[in-house]
Amino acid sequence: VSTRRAGLDASLATVPEPATLRGRLESIDRLRGDVNGASEAVRSARTAQRTAASRTSLAEDQLRASWKAFDAIRDALASLGPPGADRDDLSGAWTNLTRWAGTQVSVRERARAEAVAAARASSTAVTTVSRRVADLLTEAGIGPPGGDGDPGRTAVVALERAEADHRRLVERQAEAEELRASRGEAERQARVARALTGHLRADRFERWLLAEALDTLVGRASSILRQLSGDQYDLGSDKGEFFVIDHHDAGLRRAVRTLSGGETFQASLALALALSEQLAGASTAAASLESILLDEGFGTLDASTLESVATTLEHLAARGDRMVGVVTHVGALAERIPVRFEVHRDARSARVERAGS
Numbered sequence: 001v002s003t004r005r006a007g008l009d010a011s012l013a014t015v016p017e018p019a020t021l022r023g024r025l026e027s028i029d030r031l032r033g034d035v036n037g038a039s040e041a042v043r044s045a046r047t048a049q050r051t052a053a054s055r056t057s058l059a060e061d062q063l064r065a066s067w068k069a070f071d072a073i074r075d076a077l078a079s080l081g082p083p084g085a086d087r088d089d090l091s092g093a094w095t096n097l098t099r100w101a102g103t104q105v106s107v108r109e110r111a112r113a114e115a116v117a118a119a120r121a122s123s124t125a126v127t128t129v130s131r132r133v134a135d136l137l138t139e140a141g142i143g144p145p146g147g148d149g150d151p152g153r154t155a156v157v158a159l160e161r162a163e164a165d166h167r168r169l170v171e172r173q174a175e176a177e178e179l180r181a182s183r184g185e186a187e188r189q190a191r192v193a194r195a196l197t198g199h200l201r202a203d204r205f206e207r208w209l210l211a212e213a214l215d216t217l218v219g220r221a222s223s224i225l226r227q228l229s230g231d232q233y234d235l236g237s238d239k240g241e242f243f244v245i246d247h248h249d250a251g252l253r254r255a256v257r258t259l260s261g262g263e264t265f266q267a268s269l270a271l272a273l274a275l276s277e278q279l280a281g282a283s284t285a286a287a288s289l290e291s292i293l294l295d296e297g298f299g300t301l302d303a304s305t306l307e308s309v310a311t312t313l314e315h316l317a318a319r320g321d322r323m324v325g326v327v328t329h330v331g332a333l334a335e336r337i338p339v340r341f342e343v344h345r346d347a348r349s350a351r352v353e354r355a356g357s
């Protein structure tokens with residue numbers, strides 16, 4: 001028993017005093033009351049929140065309905081140019097629209113009065129014009145159709161008749177234009193026939209053929225001369241006279257007699273080459289001139305001209321489309337020719353020897 005008592009005493013040693021326990025129980029009762037009050041407050045707040053949300057939703061529905069009504073009224077006035085609306089301020093939008101509508105009333109009333117006056121004036125003018133039309137129809141001897149005396153209907157009938165007459169006149173004018181075009185074509189053909197008749201006369205036909213041949217010759221010779229002269233000269237002819245166009249002198253047109261000796265040689269060589277091509281082209285057989293011999297009296301040329309002539313011959317030979325032969329006794333020119341045949345003479349005979357590569 002003593003041992004059990006000792007154990008109980010030890011267990012009760014850590015237990016608070018009864019007064020302390022009673023105080024704690026009272027605190028728990030107070031806290032439980034506070035919790036119950038808080039729960040009731042939460043329930044009240046939730047009820048209030050649901051009520052506020054319902055009212056907010058109802059207010060939003062009413063706001064949307066108000067904006068819808070505002071938009072419907074404003075759209076109905078769109079053709080009159082109403083002011084813009086601030087979508088965040090319904091009251092302000094209604095105020096602006098109402099204020100604008102108030103100003104528009106007086107403007108529209110004035111415009112209506114002016115329109116009424118204009119309509120009355122137009123009606124008076126229509127009456128005056130109708131009377132004038134009736135008078136004109138009477139003066140023109142056009143009676144009202146059916147005897148109804150309606151000048152407007154009479155004018156319409158007269159207009160239709162006039163339009164029909166106008167269409168017939170337009171058709172006849174088109175036919176006249178076609179006849180004039182046909183006549184113009186016939187006259188053109190007649191002029192061509194007269195021109196051909198003139199050209200085919202014995203004396204004129206020959207001149208025409210010569211002129212055509214000369215134009216063809218000069219055209220080809222001009223292309224060759226441009227190549228030989230380094231794009232400096234073009235060759236042309238006018239009434240049988242040759243001239244050159246100097247591109248190094250702003251396209252100046254010059255007579256061929258103003259050319260230097262070397263330039264004259266280039267022009268003559270261009271004509272000779274063009275003539276050889278023209279003769280080959282005019283041949284009825286498949287003929288071609290594959291060689292050309294030049295004997296131009298090179299001994300009369302000065303050193304500068306001789307250099308120009310030698311350069312021209314080298315360019316011509318470099319083209320490779322034909323063999324170029326030169327007959328000369330000028331040593332400076334002969335030395336620049338890669339393949340040479342030299343003629344040597346003595347008192348009894350002459351011999352030919354090949355020189356160069």
